[in-house]
Each structure stands twice: as C-alpha cells, then as structure tokens.
Amino acid sequence: QSALTQPASVSGSPGQSITISCTGTSGDIGGYKYVSWYQQHPGKAPKLMIYDVTNRPSGVSNRFSGSKSGNTASLTISGLQAEDEADYYCNSYSSSTTLYVFGTGTKVTVL
Amino acid sequence: EVQLVESGGGLVQPGGSLRLSCAASGLRISDYYMAWVRQAPGKGLEWVGRITHIGDGYATEYAASVRGRVTISRDDSKNSLYLQMTSLKADDTALYYCITEFWYRFEYWGQGTVITVSS
Numbered sequence: 604q605s606a607l608t609q610p611a612s613v614s615g616s617p618g619q620s621i622t623i624s625c626t627g628t629s630g631d632i633g634g635y636k637y638v639s640w641y642q643q644h645p646g647k648a649p650k651l652m653i654y655d656v657t658n659r660p661s662g663v664s665n666r667f668s669g670s671k672s673g674n675t676a677s678l679t680i681s682g683l684q685a686e687d688e689a690d691y692y693c694n695s696y697s698s699s700t701t702l703y704v705f706g707t708g709t710k711v712t713v714l
Numbered sequence: 715e716v717q718l719v720e721s722g723g724g725l726v727q728p729g730g731s732l733r734l735s736c737a738a739s740g741l742r743i744s745d746y747y748m749a750w751v752r753q754a755p756g757k758g759l760e761w762v763g764r765i766t767h768i769g770d771g772y773a774t775e776y777a778a779s780v781r782g783r784v785t786i787s788r789d790d791s792k793n794s795l796y797l798q799m800t801s802l803k804a805d806d807t808a809l810y811y812c813i814t815e816f817w818y819r820f821e822y823w824g825q826g827t828v829i830t831v832s833s
Contacts, residue, residue, distance in 0.1 A: 702775045704761065708759070
C-alpha cells in the first residue's frame with residue numbers, strides 16, 4: 604500500500620489561506636468518508652485536527668477546515684498564523700492490504 | 715488529563731526482538747481500539763497495526779510491512795497496550811507511538827519510544 608500523495612511543502616504569509624491536497628485512490632480516500640488530518644510540530648507528537656473529512660475536534664480552531672472531492676482530500680488553513688507552521692499529514696481508512704494509510708506529509712511554512 | 719506513556723525502546727541488533735509497552739492514564743483503554751504508529755527519523759508517519767476492544771473480540775490488524783513479525787496485545791486490567799516485534803530490520807528503526815483509535819480517528823497520542831536496529 605503506497606502512501607497518499609501530499610505536496611512536500613506549502614507556504615503562505617500571515618493572514619492568508621493555504622490548502623494542502625492529499626491524493627489517494629478509490630480504495631481509500633475515494634471510497635470512504637474516513638479521512639483525518641494531523642498537525643505535528645518539531646519534536647512533538649501529532650495532533651488530530653480534522654476527522655471524517657470535515658469535522659473538527661473540540662478545541663481545534665475553526666480556521667482549519669477539510670473537504671474531499673473524488674480521490675483527493677484537502678485541508679485548508681485560513682488566516683494563517685505563525686503557530687500553524689508545522690508538518691501536516693492526512694490519513695485514510697483503506698480497503699487494501701493495510702487498514703490505514705498516511706500521506707507523505709506537507710511542511711507548512713509561514714513567511 | 716489523558717496520558718499515553720510508551721516504554722521499552724532501545725538499541726537492538728538486526729534479527730532481534732523487542733517488546734514495547736504503553737501505559738495509559740486519564741482514560742480507560744477498554745473503551746478504545748488501540749494502535750501503534752511509527753515514524754522513521756526524518757520521515758513520515760506509518761500505521762503499524764491495531765487491536766480492537768473486547769466488544770469486537772480483540773481482533774488484530776497489521777500493516778503489510780510488519781505482518782508476521784509483529785504482535786499487538788493489550789491488558790485492559792492494567793490499562794496497557796503492547797507491541798512485540800521480532801526479526802527486526804534496519805527499516806524498523808523509528809519512533810513508535812501508542813495511540814487510541816475511535817471511529818476511524820486517532821485522538822490521543824503518546825510521546826513515543828525509539829527503536830534503533832543496528833549492529
């Protein structure tokens with residue numbers, strides 16, 4: 604099972620909006636609504652930011668939103684802030700030989 | 715406050731074995747599926763495997779990359795999760811996270827324990 608494809612890096616200025624894509628197949632992203640997103644700051648454990656494609660856990664800023672179209676999921680960060688600078692990983696339930704697959708990861712830089 | 719604390723990592727020779735433990739506090743793991751995720755140095759996240767709760771028969775699933783070399787178990791009475799790894803290879807070198815799985819999302823994460831496979 605190959606990892607889901609994410610851009611290696613995305614950058615934006617404070618206050619701007621950025622979108623991170625996550626591309627899979629009909630066997631994972633395209634076939635299920637179970638896409639989640641995780642934020643990881645250097646040296647820290649990942650943190651759940653979005654689940655079930657669009658839902659935010661309690662305590663996560665509403666500047667973070669998720670969506671899906673076909674085999675591609677997206678995470679949008681609005682009103683970019685310095686604290687958003689981190690690595691972001693998507694994850695999807697999968698019907699393949701491995702139950703869950705993560706994305707390759709995207710480094711977000713706030714200019 | 716929920717805490718997942720992993721232990722048992724260390725340096726092991728290729729072909730060796732290791733058992734990781736994860737002690738939970740602030741939640742009852744009996745309410746959750748539990749899983750392991752790893753992260754090789756400077757690399758991305760990789761799902762390793764999971765074990766369901768008693769309601770679903772403590773069933774296990776493993777990533778293709780570790781299947782046959784890994785066993786996940788749990789002791790709900792000790793609020794603990796375990797990962798037994800055998801026939802370790804250099805590619806298994808990583809930080810191993812203990813996590814909760816609840817309705818297809820990974821909400822709680824430990825800080826991880828490092829396995830280094832090297833001669």
